[in-house]
Amino acid sequence: MLELILLSSIFLVVPAPGTGTIHSVLPDGQGPYPTIQAAIDSALAGDVIELADGVFAGAGNRELDFRGKALILRSQNGDPGTCVIDCGNGGRALWFHSGESADALVLGITIRSGLGKPEGGAILCEGIASPTIAHCTFSGNRAERGGAIACRGGSGPAIIGCDFSGNQAKMGGAICAIDLAHPSLEHCRVTGNQAEHGGAIAGVQGASPQMSECLVVGNRATKEGGAVWCQSSSPTVSQCTLADNHGQIAGGGIAARDMSAVSLEKSIIVFSTAGGAVSCDANSVAIVSCCNIFGNAGGDWDGAIANRATDRGNSSQDPLFCSELYPPAPRMLRSDSPCAPQQTRGCGRIGARAVGCDRPLSDAEEAPGSRLFLQPIGSNPFAPPARIDYGVPASDGPLRLSLAVFDLQGRLVRRLVDRPHGPGTFTATWDGRDVGDRPVADGLYFCRLRFGEHRLTRQLLLIR
8 A cells, every 4th residue: 555644635546456447427318328327237347337427316326336347436527516327316326245356446526415224425445345436525414324324344445535525414424434444545535524423534344444634623522523423443643734623522523432542643623612622531532643633622632631731742732724815725734833843852743734825936936956746647647648747956965856657556657757866847648658658547546746755646537
């Protein structure tokens, strides 16, 4: 798996398994396939089910079953805002239960108004099914457990770059992991979801959900765990921002119960509107390092973490987020933030978002080599070639710089730069080919820059 302890956002590449046939589906049922399920049933492993813009609804467009095949289900243009599966509260969208692997991919689709009975309002993963769900939006879905996604029985879906909002459940407003499930969430936004326990995410019965570089904001638990609630489980929260969440009884940020063990590192928990930052019962523990916990209504460094406030890079300071009027992304950090890399006593960046709201200098103003950066791709999704701009700061001597593209499994796709590098602003291009000069399949990829001890990554969505 690709290393994800990074100093910036990520370039994601999920290659399709092979270069199979593309099966196009229209929302009005015209064309060769009247429904999405009809296209899935006709497809072979490695094929692509491509959905045109519009709203897909009704029988055959929900309760979709890959039947164990390694397929890609994707929107035609990669934009979830224009391609919607509307379940109409008549069931969930997708059921993975036949051992589907990471090569089963759902990409660039909105799933709304799903109803799970009792689990997984939009998607349910069971057994060892572990699909990849990337660049999708989930809204207005409901279930008893896992308003949007539920996974159980050892399943481990990779959930990458997805948005969850307005989903509801009794347990896990957006996501619930059950019975040894181990989902991973990377670069997701989880906002405005609600549950009794775990307004955003819940883990129970030995589950071990993992969150990395996720923004978890404004979720509400009418009982415990505004952002995260766990019972007999072991969640890991790494480089995330948990802000403005609400735990009515306890745990505005995180609540751990019944022999749970929470690992919390390089994360921000701030401004909970009810409940303290972290609540553990007598049989649970929270291991906290390099975290900033501040301004929570029910308390910050108290209870189970009372003696950890100054340990291992921990702090309690206003994180100095950018103004809400700053357009690129919420909860980015000001350059003088105590969570910015240069301020954290060796912890690197704390929280999900990078430093980013200071006025960028124009090309004429910025001194060559003044900072290390990896610019977002100008058009993403993109058709080759992709232009990748990066900057290298001055150093005591030339350091080796590596700029490369990887797939989701961490395999090298193409190395773009690999040499000692002086300061300045530079441009590289990727033509959508691998090390053997073969065109790669459409999908989601990582572009990673390494310079000395620093790493920057961004996601890259290739759709020809």
